[in-house]
Amino acid sequence: MKPALKFIFAALVVGGFATVPSWGSAVLVQFGINALILATLAQSWNIIGGYTGYPSFGNSVFYGLGGYGVAIALVQYQLPSAVGLILGVVLAVLFAFLLGLPVLRLRGHYFAIATLGLTEVMTAIVSNLDIAGRNVGLILPLAKGDTLFLELSLALLVVTTLAVAWISRSRFGFGLIAIRENEVAAAVMGVNTTLYKILAFALCAVFSALAGGIHAYWITYLDPGSAFDVSLNVRMIIMAVFGGPGTIFGPALGAFALAAISEILASKITSLASIFFGVVIVVAIIFMPRGVADLAQNFRRFGWRYFQENIKAHRV
Amino acid sequence: MQLLWQILVNGVLLGGLYALMALGLVLVWGVLNIVNLAHGALIMLGAYVCYYFFTGLGWDPFAALPVAMSLLFCLGYLIQRWVLNLVIRAPMFNSLLVTFGLEVVITYLAQLLFSADFRTVNPSYAGANFSFFGATVPWVRVLAFGVALALTFALWLFLDHTRIGRAIRATAQNLVAARLYGVNPRQLYALTFGIGAALAGAAGALYGVVSQINPYIGAGLTGKSFAIAIIGGLEKSLYVLVGGLFLGVVEALTALYIGPTYTDVVSFGILVLVLIVRPTGLLGRTA
Numbered sequence: 001m002k003p004a005l006k007f008i009f010a011a012l013v014v015g016g017f018a019t020v021p022s023w024g025s026a027v028l029v030q031f032g033i034n035a036l037i038l039a040t041l042a043q044s045w046n047i048i049g050g051y052t053g054y055p056s057f058g059n060s061v062f063y064g065l066g067g068y069g070v071a072i073a074l075v076q077y078q079l080p081s082a083v084g085l086i087l088g089v090v091l092a093v094l095f096a097f098l099l100g101l102p103v104l105r106l107r108g109h110y111f112a113i114a115t116l117g118l119t120e121v122m123t124a125i126v127s128n129l130d131i132a133g134r135n136v137g138l139i140l141p142l143a144k145g146d147t148l149f150l151e152l153s154l155a156l157l158v159v160t161t162l163a164v165a166w167i168s169r170s171r172f173g174f175g176l177i178a179i180r181e182n183e184v185a186a187a188v189m190g191v192n193t194t195l196y197k198i199l200a201f202a203l204c205a206v207f208s209a210l211a212g213g214i215h216a217y218w219i220t221y222l223d224p225g226s227a228f229d230v231s232l233n234v235r236m237i238i239m240a241v242f243g244g245p246g247t248i249f250g251p252a253l254g255a256f257a258l259a260a261i262s263e264i265l266a267s268k269i270t271s272l273a274s275i276f277f278g279v280v281i282v283v284a285i286i287f288m289p290r291g292v293a294d295l296a297q298n299f300r301r302f303g304w305r306y307f308q309e310n311i312k313a314h315r316v
Numbered sequence: 317m318q319l320l321w322q323i324l325v326n327g328v329l330l331g332g333l334y335a336l337m338a339l340g341l342v343l344v345w346g347v348l349n350i351v352n353l354a355h356g357a358l359i360m361l362g363a364y365v366c367y368y369f370f371t372g373l374g375w376d377p378f379a380a381l382p383v384a385m386s387l388l389f390c391l392g393y394l395i396q397r398w399v400l401n402l403v404i405r406a407p408m409f410n411s412l413l414v415t416f417g418l419e420v421v422i423t424y425l426a427q428l429l430f431s432a433d434f435r436t437v438n439p440s441y442a443g444a445n446f447s448f449f450g451a452t453v454p455w456v457r458v459l460a461f462g463v464a465l466a467l468t469f470a471l472w473l474f475l476d477h478t479r480i481g482r483a484i485r486a487t488a489q490n491l492v493a494a495r496l497y498g499v500n501p502r503q504l505y506a507l508t509f510g511i512g513a514a515l516a517g518a519a520g521a522l523y524g525v526v527s528q529i530n531p532y533i534g535a536g537l538t539g540k541s542f543a544i545a546i547i548g549g550l551e552k553s554l555y556v557l558v559g560g561l562f563l564g565v566v567e568a569l570t571a572l573y574i575g576p577t578y579t580d581v582v583s584f585g586i587l588v589l590v591l592i593v594r595p596t597g598l599l600g601r602t603a
Contacts, residue, residue: 055409102592108408109351110591113542117587120539124580135577230535234416241413274424281417285410286402314406316502 010161010249017154021147029146031263033218036153037211039255041232042239043160044207049237050245051167052200053180054104057233058115059208061122062092064227066209067216068126071138074217076131081143085213092209093202100201104194107183119230127224137223140216149218156214157252160207165248176200177246238277242284244293254292286311318450323568325451329461331564333522335557336464337537338544339471340515346550347488347508349408350400353415355541356534357422358513362388362520363437363529364430370437377437377525378459384517392513397506404505419534426531437524460522465557467518471511472553484508543587 017036021029041063048056069088073079079087103114127135143149167173175196178186187193216222236255243254258280265273287307288295299306341355362384369380395418403411445454475481486494487504495501523529523537540563548559563583570582 055412103588106591109345109412112409112412113351113546114588114591116539117542117584117591120584121581121588124578124584128575128577128581231420234413237413271424271427275421275428278417278420278424281420282399282414285406285414285417286399289403289406289410311402314404314410315402316404316505 006249014154014158018151021150026146029150031259033146033149033153034263035256035259036150036157037215038236038239038259039252040153040157040160040211041208041236042243042251042255043157043164044204044211045233045236046164046240046245046247046251047167047176047204047207048200050240050247050251051164051173051176051180052197054197054201055112055237056115056201056204057112057230057237058099058103058118059204059236060228060230060233061095061115061119062205062208063212063215063232064122064126064224064229065091065095066212067222067227068132068138069209070213070216071133071140071222072131074140075133075138081213081217084217085210088209088213089206092205092212096202096205097198100198101194104197104201116230119228119233123224123228126228132224133222135224137221137227140220140222142220143217146218149214152214153211156207156210161248161252163203163207168248172196172199180246235277238281238284241289242280242291244291247291247293250291250293257292289314319572321449322451323572324565325448325453326457327565327568328561329453329457329564330526330568331561332461332464332557333519333526333560334540334544334564335560336467336515336522337519338541338548338556338560339468339553340512340519341538341541342545342548342550342553342556343471343515344509344512345545347484348396348400348404348505350404350411350415350509351408351542352509352512353412353538354395354419354422354534355415355512355516356536356538357419357426358388358392358516358534359520359523359537360426360529360531360534361391361422362517363524363533364426364435364520365517366521366524367435367437367529370439377439377521378463381463381518381521384521385514388517388520389510389514392516393506393510395513396509397502400509401502401505419538423531423534430531432530432532434528434530435524436528439525442525456525460526463518463522467515468553468557471515475553480504480507540583543583546587546590 017032020032024032041059045056045059048054048059066085066088069091070081070084073084073087074081099118103111103118106114126132132138167176175186175191178189178191179193179196183193212227216227239255239258240251241254242258243252244250258277262273262277265276287310289310295306302309337359340358341352344350344352365384365387366377366380369375369383370377399418400411400414403414439456442454442456445452447453475485483494483499483504484507486497487499487501491501544556544559544563547562548555566586567579567583570579574582
């Protein structure tokens with residue numbers, strides 16, 4: 001598909017989503033909000049993981065801080081929710097700058113594990129903070145209507161996707177891709193790698209924190225376990241990787257596809273949905289490690305050999 | 317003083333078990349360059365094997381330990397042979413995700429099969445203890461500590477003094493050269509992962525004796541194993557032992573002086589700090 005056609009198609013989908021509350025059932029609207037938030041998270045992980053090549057397990061920290069920003073502002077200081085969202089974003093960006101500086105020096109396994117460790121540390125710290133309600137969590141005042149949240153999360157996803165689209169064709173984005181492909185070479189070419197990496201980290205902090213804030217405001221309850229959930233982080237990674245990391249629409253598509261399938265399965269047996277998720281991860285990584293986006297491009301050319309080639313490229 | 321001594325003894329005894337938990341992870345990481353996120357889930361399976369042999373067949377948990385090890389070895393061998401071998405040359409991140417997928421599958425299958433209830437393995441001698449310079453020490457913990465030490469030592473002997481052990485170390489150092497000397501990487505990888513899984517099974521069987529188990533303990537145990545692997549580095553099984561004892565003692569001291577809810581802050585804080593300051597491990601050589 002031509003890029004222009006893709007954007008027109010995307011605009012139609014967005015328009016369709018915006019009208020869901022007027023015809024869809026309450027369950028559908030709630031599923032929509034969840035899927036949109038997951039898609040936003042997958043899309044913002046795409047910036048650091050897909051474009052920059054740094055597999056972050058710390059994005060759920062941004063998400064959690066965003067949620068706690070809203071919760072603390074609303075519950076402890078009775079401030080308006082918009083202030084809470086901003087507070088969450090500020091906290092997340094601060095975290096990205098302060099801890100991104102040392103952690104982004106690590107590569108590969110070590111970066112992944114360090115960010116995983118940071119998530120655990122944040123969970124434990126927040127469960128000891130009085131202002132955050134310790135490990136009991138905070139109950140937020142009830143907000144009005146699912147429709148508002150659907151439109152809010154839809155708007156957030158659109159903005160995030162536009163940001164990714166900008167990245168994919170800007171000087172900044174080319175710098176990130178250069179870092180992903182070969183960091184030393186990028187530095188030699190004059191890319192300020194430290195600055196670029198931290199900016200990418202902070203950018204995904206902004207969007208993840210907003211998603212966390214909206215979600216907390218919608219669910220009206222927040223505790224450290226669910227706010228800094230590592231498995232949520234893995235979920236955004238899987239969705240991004242399933243859809244196609246480093247592409248504009250892949251992560252959002254992956255998020256919708258996987259969210260829909262696991263929603264259907266979860267309505268039968270919850271643990272079955274989780275098992276399915278695990279199997280999808282394993283099978284997808286083995287057979288199509290570059291995601292659905294790449295599959296769609298190359299399947300016509302290679303046919304079934306596409307899967308064979310992928311396995312051949314990576315096995316012993 | 318009395319309390320501090322008791323806490324230190326507890327920390328050391330727990331640390332030995334931690335070391336055994338991390339040993340399999342370190343072996344697989346060092347040789348295959350796979351960070352196995354399913355390691356904790358394998359530990360959990362080992363604990364359940366022990367539990368079912370104890371409650372179902374009336375076996376002593378320590379007698380069930382070799383059974384847990386053999387079963388987990390077979391499972392590990394199959395996982396590597398038919399799943400992980402397919403992604404071994406892919407970017408490291410892919411194998412990480414695959415092991416995460418396996419973790420999810422194992423955990424939720426366990427939840428379906430074993431239910432989410434907490435289980436304990438309580439042999440008749442569970443309450444027996446003795447006094448060690450004023451500290452009360454349960455025999456079960458000493459036994460678990462002893463088995464953990466023995467297995468760590470056995471792995472060291474195996475890697476240093478047997479043909480297969482040498483082949484494993486050679487592969488870790490240089491795959492191409494090892495192949496030239498007739499090592500079949502497919503089988504050797506499967507064997508190595510199998511041994512890692514067997515060690516996880518042993519750790520699980522011991523864990524079930526000293527603590528409660530449920531299908532979700534895996535993720536936390538993987539985290540602890542990481543911390544130990546990072547503290548000790550990936551080079552020698554002896555260093556892993558030191559890392560395990562260190563973490564056990566630090567956790568015990570944190571629980572005493574700062575508060576039991578802060579143990580995770582401290583252990584993962586150490587993990588992050590060590591990574592930032594010395595990515596090759598506190599005891600590893602400098603890169």
